[in-house]
Amino acid sequence: MPNAAEHAYQRIRENILSGRYQPGQRLTEAELVEACGVSRTPVRTAISRLVSEDFLETNRNQGARVKRWDPAELDELFELRGLLEGHAAARAATRITPAQLAKIDAAITDMDGILQGRAGQLKKAREFLRLNRVVHSTVWEAAGSTHLLAMLSRLVEQSLQVRTVRSFSLERLAESHHHHLELQRALHVRDPQWCESVMRSHIRAARAALALDPDTVRADGLRSAPQSSAG
Amino acid sequence: MPNAAEHAYQRIRENILSGRYQPGQRLTEAELVEACGVSRTPVRTAISRLVSEDFLETNRNQGARVKRWDPAELDELFELRGLLEGHAAARAATRITPAQLAKIDAAITDMDGILQGRAGQLKKAREFLRLNRVVHSTVWEAAGSTHLLAMLSRLVEQSLQVRTVRSFSLERLAESHHHHLELQRALHVRDPQWCESVMRSHIRAARAALALDPDTVRADGLRSAPQSSAG
């Protein structure tokens, strides 16, 4: 039973990520109160959190607006991700525990199975991305730095807002998996520089893939166009 | 005329930085309401912001506590600062404008004057640190990445909380200045790798200096011990 503020936060966040609330769209507190079914106080709490997480922007007496992302900002984000995820991978190389390594091994094995299985593209992509998150977050955890972990979480959240990691063709999945396999080897021999460079390549490739594939297939099955509601 | 929430934020933040509120100290909303002279709503706004900036931690029904920092976390912070400030310096090398370069030149000239001047240690340190901030923030700006700038601001804010950058001996100031001079040269010849490595050294040295000099002299002239009020 989550509290009202958390409920409002989740609700608004989902609506932003799903495209129900379009970038640049104006959202007043009153609207959100109605949409979330709670009072203004928790809605305000949720808004301020979403602002601090770069989902929303506010100007006084003009309501909150869904943050717009331009390609230059995307580049910034991915450059920072490359730097920090690479750093995390290097740290992880010398600190990773057998249990964490096993977790990554298992995830990668599962990925193998998915890519060779008979599931539809959408289902494949969805499962693959879940396992991808497992691999990455395990590396972050293995890096053993609370603040690095926090930064990476924020950064990836922000990337998510521009619907990036969600759009993937099967070839991109395979390329991505190739990086995972190499990372796995680098981790097993505990080579920090190798880990770092593979991870950096992995992130750069993701950025490039995003530039190539606009909004084609999304793992959640929604189209990128705004939902035209019945009314 | 700042609003109440901003006022409360500034007030509480100052009290944390000045040591009036000690690390680990419990702060209830009611206390802060009294201390700030505003109602609970803006106090809550301020608290949630301070929590998101790592000044405070909260547990439900136990009030907010001033965040404690241990040496391991300090190491994490400085490692990340080295990485990101180095990266910023590398980007700045190829992007810095003549105006920004001139600003840095001027700040460094002023630093020279201060170090060779006759002012007392405290005054020297205070002025030096102000110019130090100018140099660093100009580099961040010259790096031309909004998100990198935001991350660095956060990171340095966090370092401030542990009263680090504030404690400096004159020898450390001179060493620090040596790095500035080298950075200046590297920027003038627009050598990214040189800029990056100098900046990383600069940050590492700051961390090491902090480990050597505990809380000796603070630039704001306050002692590190809690202020014992008159009552």
Add this chain to the structure above:
DNA sequence: GTCCGGCGCATTGTATACATTCAAAGGCTG
């Protein structure tokens, strides 16, 4: 026709009363 000024309204900022929840103390029982 255009620019300036002031008024009205939409929207957020603030205060406060009430509901809910969890931590901690104290008593009961085995």
Add this chain to the structure above:
DNA sequence: CAGCCTTTGAATGTATACAATGCGCCGGAC
């Protein structure tokens, strides 16, 4: 005497009324 349960109250979560503020419209003057 120890461990669990109950009870209590402090502290936060929520709702709502009221205040303040800034945008945009409308009218008038130049």
